[in-house]
Amino acid sequence: MGEYGSDRGQGEGQLRPDGQAEIGPQAAIEGAARALAAGELVLLPTETVYGLGADAANPTAVAAIFAAKGRPRFNPLIAHVADLETAARIAMLDDRALALAQAFWPGPLTLVAPIRDTEAVCDLARAGLDTVAIRLPGHPLARAVLAAFGGAVVAPSANRSGRPSPTTHADAVSETGEACAVTLDGGPCEVGLESTVVAVLDGPPRLLRPGAVTRAQLEAVVGPLAEAADDARRSPGRMALHYAPDAPxxxxxxxxxxxxxxxxxxxxxxxxxxxxxxxxxxxxxxxxxxxxxxxxxxxxxxxxxxxxxxxxxxxxxxxxxxxxxxxxxxx
Known part of the structure; x- marks a missing residue:
């Protein structure tokens, strides 16, 4: 297992007082990107919680996430991307979705939208659904890794099932670090609460999971939100049905x-x-x-x-x- 930041005491992956990223060695970022490309798991900091990251296009790597977390359920996972352009290649983002993305990305908002590129985020990561949960995280270290990797990375919270989500590198390592090829220390998570999830599909936008971006903030951009109803299954952190075939x-x-x-x-x-x-x-x-x-x-x-x-x-x-x-x- 590789890591950088905490052991060297150089503040790598932290934010400087002026708010700019102090990413640390580019080699470490590129090493994380290589591990993802090789189908390995990476412990990745975000502003919400630490995530257990894998290549979203690789079903074997995604399956390793479920195994590492223990007692898993095949909920859809959030695909993290480096920029809005990548998100728009993967998901069909309408005017409402784009307005929310422009208002709250990078940041703790996940959008659930129809899938455009089914190879970029595999069936297992989407729980067999025709939608994808996608966000652009606010943590500069996460964004640097995503940019170096070039594709989508699914990264559910790095805790073992049933335990609190880790918001520090040490806690994340103690939970699932042994399953990771690389762990990155980005300091304590700024938000410490999983992202807000909004479905932007047919009908009004639906709030599927509350989070740091509030209902009032969302409604100021897209108007009144509907409740989750049947779309709840499309959100991480909610009970989700997978693809049901026509045949019994x-x-x-x-x-x-x-x-x-x-x-x-x-x-x-x-x-x-x-x-x-x-x-x-x-x-x-x-x-x-x-x-x-x-x-x-x-x-x-x-x-x-x-x-x-x-x-x-x-x-x-x-x-x-x-x-x-x-x-x-x-x-």
Whole structure:
């Protein structure tokens, strides 16, 4: 694990009294960007909380976030970008979204908008939804890493599930630092509260999660906000449904019945309509493939989709949670 800032005592990644960034060695920033590009995790400071960062386009890297946090749920994750231009390439930002971005970015506001580039933020990061949660963080060190990386980075809070979000480098390292190739010390988080989340879709903008940008501030820009309603599932930090295929889903199946596609797990013979989530029984691989394989199976127009039993431990808990929802047992 690499890190810079705290051990060297040079204030790297802090803000100077004049408010300008004192980023520290460019090599450290470039090292974090290289780690992200290699599919590794990076502990990243933002003005809200410390995040556990991964390449948003890489489902295996995203799956590693869920594993590192423990007892995961496949909620949509926020895609962090370096500038508005990158956000507009990834998401379809209408006039209201652009007005909010221009008013509050960089800063603790996340916009939920229709996805434009599905490869830039993978299915797993979006929880299989047709929308993306996106923001431009205010912390200069985070922005420097994002600019060096060049793509979107998902970075949910760096705590293990069920624990408070870390707002210092030391707390973040104690929570999930062992899972990271690089940790960056940006000092204490200025906001210390997860970002406000607003959906800008059909109808009036909806407040999905309150945060540091207040309702009054938002309404001064876009007018009255509606409540979350059905769009709550599109926000991080809320219960979210993943992609549900058209074909009915049958879970804990010993094998396919006539006309069914089959999502296997572990050793299983190849064949027509068989999609093996992980021939070796690797839960991280299965998590990374889950949404894309459900879609692929659905495109064969089967009478149903049977899914093998997935161990209900580690990432398996999250996989089974999503499968039970797809099968209609939850939500």
């Amino acid at each position: 889903v049958r879970i804990d199946a010993a094998g396919p019945q006539a006309g069914e596609a089959f999502l296997a797990f572990g050793p299983w013979p190849d064949g027509e309509g068989v999609f093996n989530l992980s021939p070796t029984g690797d839960l991280a691989e299965a998590a990374a493939k889950l949404f894309s394989y459900l879609r692929a199976a659905d495109r064969t127009h089967p009478v149903g989709i049977a899914v093998a039993t997935i161990p209900d431990q580690g990432l398996g808990e999250a996989i089974n949670d999503r499968l039970r929802r797809a099968a209609g047992f939850i939500g």
